[in-house]
Amino acid sequence: MPKIVSSVDSSPVAGAPDGYLRVSGENLRQVRLQHLLSALDEDAPERAPRGEGATAATLAGFTEWVGGRRPAISVGWDWQAGSVQGALHYLRVGPPRSNLMLVDACGRDLGFELTAFRIGLWLDQHAWQTVVAGALSKMYA
Amino acid sequence: MRVVTGSQAALPPDLYGQIAGYRHKVFVERLGWQLAAHEEREFDQFDRPDTVYVVAQDEDDSIFGCARLLPTTGDYLLGQVFPELLNGAPVPRDPRVWELSRFACTDLNHRGIFTTLADFPASDTARLMREVMHCAARHGAERLITVTWIGIERLLRRLGIRAHRAGPPVLHDGQPIFACWIELD
Numbered sequence A: 001m002p003k004i005v006s007s008v009d010s011s012p013v014a015g016a017p018d019g020y021l022r023v024s025g026e027n028l029r030q031v032r033l034q035h036l037l038s039a040l041d042e043d044a045p046e047r048a049p050r051g052e053g054a055t056a057a058t059l060a061g062f063t064e065w066v067g068g069r070r071p072a073i074s075v076g077w078d079w080q081a082g083s084v085q086g087a088l089h090y091l092r093v094g095p096p097r098s099n100l101m102l103v104d105a106c107g108r109d110l111g112f113e114l115t116a117f118r119i120g121l122w123l124d125q126h127a128w129q130t131v132v133a134g135a136l137s138k139m140y141a
Numbered sequence B: 001m002r003v004v005t006g007s008q009a010a011l012p013p014d015l016y017g018q019i020a021g022y023r024h025k026v027f028v029e030r031l032g033w034q035l036a037a038h039e040e041r042e043f044d045q046f047d048r049p050d051t052v053y054v055v056a057q058d059e060d061d062s063i064f065g066c067a068r069l070l071p072t073t074g075d076y077l078l079g080q081v082f083p084e085l086l087n088g089a090p091v092p093r094d095p096r097v098w099e100l101s102r103f104a105c106t107d108l109n110h111r112g113i114f115t116t117l118a119d120f121p122a123s124d125t126a127r128l129m130r131e132v133m134h135c136a137a138r139h140g141a142e143r144l145i146t147v148t149w150i151g152i153e154r155l156l157r158r159l160g161i162r163a164h165r166a167g168p169p170v171l172h173d174g175q176p177i178f179a180c181w182i183e184l185d
Helices: A025-029 A112-123 A128-140 B015-030 B077-081 B117-122 B124-138 B150-158
Strands: A021-024 A033-040 A059-067 A073-084 A087-098 A100-103 B002-006 B052-057 B063-071 B097-105 B143-149 B163-165 B170-172 B175-183
Touching (some): A021 A025, A073 A112, A087 A112, A087 A128, A087 B163, A100 A112, B002 B124, B052 B124, B077 B143, B097 B124, B124 B143, B124 B150, B143 B150, B150 B163
Parallel strands (some): B097 B143
Antiparallel strands (some): A073 A087, B002 B052, B063 B097, B170 B175
């Protein structure tokens, strides 16, 4: 994962009336995320393939990460585990949730949806799956 | 589902007492929260004359959902008890920000409210949440803030509601909680 230290001069400031921490895309890329917690959902029957007399178990849950200094950046997302060529692979499901609002070079908000989309793209560059898998192994062993 | 809203003084006679009884059953008896209670009724210092209640009743007038709304211009739960969840931001003191608390939607007669995440958007819980948001907006709120669990943020986003956390979750009684902003678009 990227290990660049965030810039002190461009740290987000808490206290905006809408509760968002405003960060540029460039500053976001400098944030180092640390795993906070991950957990399994109870079996999600609506996602499970059904068969005669049986329903396949679905492995799904969420994960929470934190980055930066106070105020902390908080990002979480849902995941689902599927088999890829016989190996269990974790996939992000849906847009991430965060306390961030990305801004453009002029300081204008990108908006709720685009911010989530861009953060999702950034997360997909991180090797979070192994961290989540490890955390779940410890928790449910 | 019928929804009634108002302050204690504006609610129909006896309804506030029924709300307190419902909250005791849900939060104290079922969820095991350590809350002040008197004669199987749950209420605290944030149940004030300016508190607004949203109550869901069935066709038999039984309560199966409730919520409490407080203006942040006075004392409220997050500001008094959980300010650390604001991630260093000052406690909101704004007539456009209201706090949502004691939200519950569970049928004590054991009828299903919603059984899967896929059912949630059409559920009574979702309908009650929308009623809460409409009620808050009628009182001048532009956004809500609430102390809640991670799962609630996930559910709100499934409804298409613009909800976002103020900061990272914090463990409280073994459960990760956080302060969640809800935009009233």
